[in-house]
Amino acid sequence: MAWKIIRRSKKRHLITRTLLALVLIPVLIPLAVTFLYSFFSPAEIKAFLDSRGSYAGTAFMEVLLFPKTASISQYYTILIKDMSVLRMFANSAFYTVAILAGQAVVIPAMAYALSRFRFRGREAVFFLILMLMLLPFQVTMVPNVLTLRSVGLLNTVWAVIMPMWFVPFYIFLVRQFMIGLPDELFEAGQIDGCGPVRCYMHIAVPVCRPVIGAAVALSFADNWNLVEQPMTYLGQRIDLQPLSVMFNQLVKTPTGIEFAGAALYILPALFIYLYFQEDILSGVQLTELK
Amino acid sequence: MKMRRFALKGILILAAVLLICAFLSGTIMSLTCAKVKLVTPRMGKPEQKIELDVEVYFPETEDIQPLLPAGITYTITAVNSRAGYTASSGDVILKAEVTGFDEKSADLRKSYTQAEEALSKLERQEAQLRIREKDEEYVRAYRQRHEASEALLLARVTMNVYLEDEGLTYESHEGASEKCIEAVSAFEEAADVLSRAENEWKKLENYNIEETVYTYLTDKYTYQKQMRDAEEGLAELIACQTKGADIACPYDCYIVRINVQKGDTWDGSAPLFQISDRRSTLYLRSDITDREEKISKNSTVTVKTGRYGMEESRVRDIKTDTEGKQYAYIDLNQDIIDGFGSLYAVMQEKRTATIVNRSQDPLCLVPVSAVHGSGNERYVFTVETKENSLGAKTMTVHKLNVSVKSEIESIAALEDDISWYTLAYMEDRELTDGEIVMEYSD
Numbered sequence: 001m002a003w004k005i006i007r008r009s010k011k012r013h014l015i016t017r018t019l020l021a022l023v024l025i026p027v028l029i030p031l032a033v034t035f036l037y038s039f040f041s042p043a044e045i046k047a048f049l050d051s052r053g054s055y056a057g058t059a060f061m062e063v064l065l066f067p068k069t070a071s072i073s074q075y076y077t078i079l080i081k082d083m084s085v086l087r088m089f090a091n092s093a094f095y096t097v098a099i100l101a102g103q104a105v106v107i108p109a110m111a112y113a114l115s116r117f118r119f120r121g122r123e124a125v126f127f128l129i130l131m132l133m134l135l136p137f138q139v140t141m142v143p144n145v146l147t148l149r150s151v152g153l154l155n156t157v158w159a160v161i162m163p164m165w166f167v168p169f170y171i172f173l174v175r176q177f178m179i180g181l182p183d184e185l186f187e188a189g190q191i192d193g194c195g196p197v198r199c200y201m202h203i204a205v206p207v208c209r210p211v212i213g214a215a216v217a218l219s220f221a222d223n224w225n226l227v228e229q230p231m232t233y234l235g236q237r238i239d240l241q242p243l244s245v246m247f248n249q250l251v252k253t254p255t256g257i258e259f260a261g262a263a264l265y266i267l268p269a270l271f272i273y274l275y276f277q278e279d280i281l282s283g284v285q286l287t288e289l290k
Numbered sequence: 291m292k293m294r295r296f297a298l299k300g301i302l303i304l305a306a307v308l309l310i311c312a313f314l315s316g317t318i319m320s321l322t323c324a325k326v327k328l329v330t331p332r333m334g335k336p337e338q339k340i341e342l343d344v345e346v347y348f349p350e351t352e353d354i355q356p357l358l359p360a361g362i363t364y365t366i367t368a369v370n371s372r373a374g375y376t377a378s379s380g381d382v383i384l385k386a387e388v389t390g391f392d393e394k395s396a397d398l399r400k401s402y403t404q405a406e407e408a409l410s411k412l413e414r415q416e417a418q419l420r421i422r423e424k425d426e427e428y429v430r431a432y433r434q435r436h437e438a439s440e441a442l443l444l445a446r447v448t449m450n451v452y453l454e455d456e457g458l459t460y461e462s463h464e465g466a467s468e469k470c471i472e473a474v475s476a477f478e479e480a481a482d483v484l485s486r487a488e489n490e491w492k493k494l495e496n497y498n499i500e501e502t503v504y505t506y507l508t509d510k511y512t513y514q515k516q517m518r519d520a521e522e523g524l525a526e527l528i529a530c531q532t533k534g535a536d537i538a539c540p541y542d543c544y545i546v547r548i549n550v551q552k553g554d555t556w557d558g559s560a561p562l563f564q565i566s567d568r569r570s571t572l573y574l575r576s577d578i579t580d581r582e583e584k585i586s587k588n589s590t591v592t593v594k595t596g597r598y599g600m601e602e603s604r605v606r607d608i609k610t611d612t613e614g615k616q617y618a619y620i621d622l623n624q625d626i627i628d629g630f631g632s633l634y635a636v637m638q639e640k641r642t643a644t645i646v647n648r649s650q651d652p653l654c655l656v657p658v659s660a661v662h663g664s665g666n667e668r669y670v671f672t673v674e675t676k677e678n679s680l681g682a683k684t685m686t687v688h689k690l691n692v693s694v695k696s697e698i699e700s701i702a703a704l705e706d707d708i709s710w711y712t713l714a715y716m717e718d719r720e721l722t723d724g725e726i727v728m729e730y731s732d
Contacts, residue, residue: 079311080318081726084682086308267304275297 031266038263040064041071042256049258074260085243085261092242093268095160095230096223102165103219108212110166111174112200116186126175133168137228148233157240159233164223170215177211178204213279220272323728324721326687326714328673331656333709338647338698340583344593344620346374346637347575348546353561354383356533359526363389364534364556373547374634376568377539383548383563386534388527389555395527402520409513416506428494429507435491438484445480449473542568544633572622572633573606574643579616584647591620591643595629605645653695653703660715661694661702668694671721672711687714689723 037045048064078085114126132140144163148154153162185207189199205212230245243265247258273280358364368385371377388394452470453463463474543565550556550563566572574593578585589605603626607619620643622636630636656670663669671687693705714727721727 079308080315082682082684083312083315086312086315087682089308090312268301271297271300271304273297274300275294277293 034259034262034266037064037259038074039070039072040067040074040259041069042073042077044068044256045074045259046256074257075264077257078260078264082257084246085257085264087239088241088243088246089264091240092224092226092244092265095157095226095242096220098157098161099164099223100216100219102161103167103170104212104216106165107167107170107215108174108205108208109200110171111178112204114171114175115178115181116196116199116204129168129171133172141228141232145232155234155237155240157234160226160229164226164229167219167222170219173215174208174211177208181207210279210282213276214282217272217276217280221269224269320728323726324687325718325730326671326673326685326721326727327716327730329657329660329713329715331654331704331709331711331713333652333707334655335649335652336655336696336698336701336703337649338583338696340581340585340645340647342576342578342581342585342591342618342620342643342645343640344574344576344643345640346622346633347573347619348544348566348570349573350570351546351564351566352543354537354540354563354565355558355561356537358530358558362394362527362530363558364530365389366550366552366554366556369548369550369552371545371548371563372634373545374632374637375545376633377543377545377565379539379541381539382536383539383545384537384550386537386556388531388534391527391531395524398520398524398527402517402524405513405516405520409510409517412506412509412513416502419503419506421503421507424494424497425499425503425507428497428499429504429511431487431490431494433508433511435484435487438480438487442477442480442484445473445477449477537562539565544568544572574603574620574622574626574641576618576620576643577615578608578618579614585618585645586647589645589647591645593620593626593629593641593643595626599629601626601629603643647698649696649703653705654707654709655701655703656708656713657715658697658700658702660713661692661697661704668692670708670711671714671717672708673714673727675712685727685729687721687723687725687727 040048044064044067051062114122114129145154148159148163153159181204185203186199189203194202225244226242227244230241234240243261247261247265364386365388366384366386369383370385371381371383377383449460449470452473453459453466456463456466456470458466458470460474460477463470466474544567546564546566548563549560556562585605585608587605587608591603591605593601593603595601601623603621603623605618606621608616609619610616627633627636660670661668662671669689669691672690674686674688675683676686677683690708690711692708695703695705697703714721716730717727
């Protein structure tokens, strides 16, 4: 009987794994192709991309699996020959780091204030934050532009960075986690002489590390892929645009370096995800449990 | 934890690689990119200045070479002109005298006197001799035959020398030179004379003349001949002395060259001087055999006459002589001569004339180093500057075929109008179509 149970269990796992694999393959194929095609020569890739609009609609488009000549020319071009991609990559990195740094200061503090303190208008502020969270970017875009122009920040890097310090979703996420923290923790701290700031720095933040980690990872992904904000607020400053915006321009006219650029673009997000993988999972779980 | 460490290492390595690439990118691109200088073609009329060394040239000349008898030479006592001078008809150019005139005339007079005295003595000694007419005829015929025989010998030797020289014989001398034919005629004439003398002698051969009469008549004829020769020689000597005293120009002329100087001895084998009729056109001639530039007829020429003077002339003709040398002939007009002062001044040293060739139509001018290729396959590299969305500029060269009309010094004139292009030149390595280049910063 036991072995029947074990066999049944293994069969279930096999089916599960097969289903997961079937789901995984379409997800991973673009990633694998990106890295594979990044080692094709630029001329071959350019010729392949030029054929995009001219294949017969009744047949599948040809898929290249092996290059005629394996080459690192694409990487040579983007890393040495043409610094445009690197410069835009640096812009993306700058925005991400600056936004994360600002969010690291602002969001936990706001969440702490909204969760641990009772003051007049607290619910109204929280409600506003929820409303902002639900509003799409396009709704707030025009008021933001007017505001930034009036303070003279339009077409500067701060037009992209500063509004992103106050992302409602992460305030909500961290606040919800902080609400679930037992009061005894803070009381213990107060008994030891901690004021609100020390309670925040030494109790709230360390305890909220998983959710803060999750927020960092998710925020990194958001900021690394910023498109609308730079396009809207940096319309006249092409040199300040991040790679996420300029990639579209690069792909419009094939230059043979698209896949190497994409592979380079994927790597930081991949490493950040790997670093915060546990935090993302535990952070989401804890939030749910709470 | 392992995953975190792996992710951290990955981020750091990625950051390091990107930083290193950003740091070295400029250096590597500077090393690997071809460096060029940029130039914009301009429209213009190319002008080529060709400097020629010229000298005065007289197209028609005449040698002055008086005939001298054998054995007589002149000693030049005065030279009254120089090359480049003008002379009128009758102007004395040289003065000369017979070399050793006094000694020669004294010798001739002495010979005459000796012969005369000897003849007188003979006449006195043989006053009683009876001379018949036949005796004189006999001696005369004998002497004529003897002289004819000597003359024939001389003529035959001269004729044989000419015939041997030309590889002919007397029996078949068709196609012989003029001098050879003259020698043959002289020989035949001498043979006729001998034949006549022989016939005359035959008539008198058997005449029995007395020995004393024969001796008297032979000696008499000898002394008379000696006196005759001395007299003729003296007359010839005096004639030469008189002729050489003033050697003049036969007509109005330029003195082209004087081959003798005061004190020189002249034996008549070469001309004394050379003249050119003043009515003939003079030229400045330049050897253009090895010139690569194209020099054409009627090109304008400027001649610098002195520090500030410039006179214009034209290339009248371009000719190749029998040795294959090519010459350009430039009119030597009176303005140029006056600019230098005189023809003599022009001839003192080599002069320089400048030909200016200017294109009629405006052409596209580029540096010669910007034009590549050879023959009919000439091309230039145009530079296209592209600016990407970030403002980064890259320069790419593209090959463009052109037609080169001419190359003058460091400028090439193109038939195509490419003045709106920017061209690459003075590249530090061979360029290929579509290659990215950088501009020299200094």
